[in-house]
Amino acid sequence: MKGALIGCGFFAQNQMHGWAGIEGVEIVAVCDRDPARRNETATRFGARPYADAAEMLAAEDLDFVDIATTVASHRPLVELAAQAGVHVICQKPFAETMEDARAMIAAVDAAGKILMVHDNFRWQSAVRAAIQAVRDGAIGTPFFGRVSFRSGYDVFSGQPYLATDPRFIIQDLGIHILDVARALFGDVTTLSATTRRINSKIRGEDVATMLLEHENGVTSVVDCSYATKRQPETFPETLLEIDGDKGTLRLDAGYRLVIQTGAEEVRDVAPAVLPWAERPWHNIQKSVQLIQQHFVDCLRSGMQPETSGHDNLKTLALVEAAYQSAADRTRIDMRAAE
Ligand code: NAD
Ligand code: 89Y
CATH class of the missing domain: 3.30.360.10 (Dihydrodipicolinate Reductase; domain 2)
Incomplete structure (x- = not known):
């Protein structure tokens, strides 16, 4: 299963480590507007770096995207992923408004893909x-x-x-x-x-x-x-x-x-x-891997997360x-x- 990460900030590093521990999953590309962040993450985890999510989705053949940006960018990124026809896992808080949340859910539903919120x-x-x-x-x-x-x-x-x-x-x-x-x-x-x-x-x-x-x-x-x-x-x-x-x-x-x-x-x-992992974050870090495993299990079985x-x-x-x-x-x- 091929995935890509959008947002290479503070918490995304845990998500990249988590994915590295999930059998059968490879994060092939990462994207961040910030050149230092995307290049460091790409080098550390052996993925292709992109500055723009739309460009990455057009260039890569992906099964899913992992959105690890802060909340303001979630709606445009989830809608972009839905248009590209990939499954989505998106960080919490999922949306700033109920209206945004409903629009993102409708977009992924229309694409026939699975959408999970990373509420770990x-x-x-x-x-x-x-x-x-x-x-x-x-x-x-x-x-x-x-x-x-x-x-x-x-x-x-x-x-x-x-x-x-x-x-x-x-x-x-x-x-x-x-x-x-x-x-x-x-x-x-x-x-x-x-x-x-x-x-x-x-x-x-x-x-x-x-x-x-x-x-x-x-x-x-x-x-x-x-x-x-x-x-x-x-x-x-x-x-x-x-x-x-x-x-x-x-x-x-x-x-x-x-x-x-x-x-x-x-x-x-x-x-x-x-x-x-490092204490005291190890508790959250382990839960990242467990929720990612649940996401992959759902993609494989077609079950809703x-x-x-x-x-x-x-x-x-x-x-x-x-x-x-x-x-x-x-x-x-x-x-x-x-
Ligand atoms: P951050 O600001 O450190 O990182 C976000 C990154 O996203 C930045 O590098 C920014 O340049 C990039 N970005 C923003 N919009 C973009 C776009 N359109 N295209 C490409 N890159 C873009 O934020 P963070 O602290 O890592 O938090 C990210 C999310 O993770 C937040 O929603 C936060 O609530 C969540 N979080 C979750 C947990 C958890 O346990 N589940 C813990 C910490 C943070
Ligand atoms: O952003 C928060 C989260 O999701 O877990 C703990 C945190 O990092 C700070 O409250």
Whole structure:
């Protein structure tokens, strides 16, 4: 299977390493407007460099493109890929507006290709172990969940746009945590949220607390912070507390999964540190490879990815609803919001 990467920035390096570990896949070309970035990435991974995505799509015979640019360029690039008739995997946040998201989904659908959003936190090894345990009924039927990400890690040095974009934590990070809540408890009926900015040097919100009602009756709290000065620092771990009618599940700091149902089971669910990975990012880096493997499995089988464009519309609707609820102090009915 032949692929090409568009956007050779900070996070794309993880994606290139990830692809190198997937059997039967070769990234034959990379594209970036920035000459230093495209040439360095092309040399490091042995691919042909392009300055322009349209030129690359015309010149190369590709099965898929991997879009690793920031959100503003997603719509034109996804539409270009659809016109070229290739499958698409695109980084989160997928779109700045629901209208853009719907247009991209329609374009790839019309081309008869698969579109997956790279919303990878549900593929973190520890989170995946918890999702599997809940789906297997380990604690019976869940009625309460807390999906929590609290950190003081400096994300701004690697991703400076996070300090200057008008929206920060919900659009950048909360989107993953909301997606994990959906993977655990399913679709959402209502959402309410509060936001704060604690760090005065940034433009957007760095704290968000969201209350969700799910269709299956679960109530969940999704809480995110980049203003939490905690030792030990837990970046980039997602922590979980889930209560079911037969027991409780906790995913605690240090990748420790605890399931209590009378008896107690404690599992070490720490992610592997891949040879190219570095702590503390190894958790996210391993999840990149797992979501890429899922994408390739879907291309081979024709199955829809878990975070397909259509599915991700529901996560994006939660992001929009959270900003709206925080601004208006209202509770949003999600059945009207997609
Ligand atoms: P970045 O700014 O470092 O890199 C983006 C690159 O895209 C730049 O080099 C830029 O020149 C290039 N680019 C932009 N538009 C282009 C176009 N039309 N054609 C060719 N090249 C173009 O950004 P980043 O920090 O690597 O983030 C990229 C995306 O990855 C963001 O959406 C971010 O939210 C996401 N991200 C995801 C995770 C995750 O765990 N899933 C982690 C970090 C970042
Ligand atoms: O951009 C974000 C993401 O997707 O995961 C962590 C991150 O890099 C910073 O919040």
